[in-house]
Amino acid sequence: MSRTVRRRATALLALTVAGLTLAACSSSSNAGADPTGAPTATGVKKGQTVYFIPKDTQNPYEVLADVGGQKALKELGGKVVISSGTADTAAAQIPSIQAAIQAHANAIVIAGNDPSALCPSLNQAAQAGIKIVAFDSDISCGTSPSHLFINQADTASVGTSEVDLLAKEINSTGQIAILSAAASATNQNAWIGYMKKQLAAKYPNMKLVSTVYGNDDPATSLTVLQGLLSAYPNLKGIISPTTVGISTAAQYLSTHKDVASKVTLTGLGLPSQMKSYVKDGTVKSFELWNPSNLGYLAGYAAASLSSGSASLQTGSSFKAGTLGSFKVIGPTPGVGPSVVLGPPTVFDSSNIDQFNF
Structure with a gap:
């Protein structure tokens, strides 16, 4: 895959x-x-x-x-x-x-x-x-x-806006997770920091249960995504602030509609990679520069x-x-x-x- x-x-x-x-x-x-x-x-x-x-x-x-x-x-x-x-x-x-x-x-x-x-x-x-x-x-x-x-983009707005996008789609409630790139990546960690602040400040009914790292590699991203879905069967949303992570997750969800019907995906993606997933309903919205x-x-x-x-x-x-x-x-x-x-x-x-x- x-x-x-x-x-x-x-x-x-x-x-x-x-x-x-x-x-x-x-x-x-x-x-x-x-x-x-x-x-x-x-x-x-x-x-x-x-x-x-x-x-x-x-x-x-x-x-x-x-x-x-x-x-x-x-x-x-x-x-x-x-x-x-x-x-x-x-x-x-x-x-x-x-x-x-x-x-x-x-x-x-x-x-x-x-x-x-x-x-x-x-x-x-x-x-x-x-x-x-x-x-x-x-x-x-x-x-x-x-x-x-x-x-x-403004670092704080990147992190907070991704949480806001997901909150709108899952009615501000449920378990969510983050599929990031490398654990040492400065931008990823800064955005995640603001995501956590936004969750605490605005969305008390959304619970961040896990952050996993795909190292901007499709195979690794797929492996940690599958582990995430297995570990948290009640997961309602995933934020992937990395173009490799979100495209990998979208491809997987597009071929597993039973999972896609329960898990909402958003994050940072390339329109050229994500267009087909938006058109088939796998992803409702995402963002990027x-x-x-x-x-x-x-x-x-x-x-x-x-x-x-x-x-x-x-x-x-x-x-x-x-x-x-x-x-x-x-x-x-x-x-x-x-x-x-x-x-x-x-x-x-x-x-x-x-x-x-």
């Missing part, structure tokens, strides 16, 4: 990436020109090399984000090198950081698989003059190295920081191509300087056909 999930995700991803790649190739006519380091109209120097280090290289969400980064650097006359492992671990990402140092990259854009384990290697990169940008999943390195976090836009914003931020046309100072701003201008938000508890892409979109049968990413 896991092979079926992978084949379906791969086919959908291939179509999406093909379209995005064509769009990237048709962007700025100056792309790739003048490798002398002269600044563009936005103050960003051309000829830059930015290493994109996703959580892993096989996750469709991460691939879309990387394509967005490639589009941004192409517009700016630079290039992206995509490098990471195939497992969602810090150990799999560290060789890519070292490769960026050896290549004298201008910047690193990384989705942290661990909040702190990457910090020594990233500090080496910063000491070598490489600007550090985290996106999707932040790192927690204290003051060294200084970095900018590109947040896909455009991963390509997230990578695009991160690419502009990295190149701007490296060029000196952007800074980590609170209130400073920079231009991010077709997305417009973004302002740096000052440090808050647990989060350093950051930029927020924007609120997530809720997808359901009324609008799912409008989105192709």
Whole structure:
């Protein structure tokens, strides 16, 4: 069954990436020109090399984000090198950081698989003059190295809105569970923290009975999902704040209608992967932002920081191509300087056909 999930995700991803790649190739006519380091109209120097280090290289969400980064650097006359492992671990990402140092990259854009384990290697990169940008999943390195976090959406609103979506569908009552990605993933844990706060504050009749981790791997996600359903026969709802987890769960429920009739699924998903499950009634609603836009914003931020046309100072701003201008938000508890892409979109049968990413 896991092979079926992978084949379906791969086919959908291939179509999406093909379209995005064509769009990237048709962007700025100056792309790739003048490798002398002269600044563009936005103050960003051309000829830059930015290493994109996703959580892993096989996750469709991460691939879309990387394509967005490639589009941004192409517009700016630079290039992206995509490098990471195939497992969602810090150990799999560290060789890519070292490769960026050896290549004298201008910047690193990384989705942290661990909040702190990457910090020594990233500090080496910063000491070598490489600007550090985290996106999707932040790192927690204290003051060294200084970095900018590109947040896909307001962290609190992501967590609380997922609970609100599920509460609406199950009448705010019953046992629920969370199917997460890696247990060390910074973004997942932050969202789950706000989910718990929202449950305690607004939904006393909804009980979180378990949180399981699929490590953003379809086979592992399926195994922990089946264990969850077996352990809690009265389960009424599942929140999966990971595109791999929700698509795996949706595929399973779509072929087990007896279970689907009793368990409501929501979370964060790609419309391209989830469309068929919305149309057949397996999933009523879920949410997400455009991963390509997230990578695009991160690419502009990295190149701007490296060029000196952007800074980590609170209130400073920079231009991010077709997305417009973004302002740096000052440090808050647990989060350093950051930029927020924007609120997530809720997808359901009324609008799912409008989105192709």
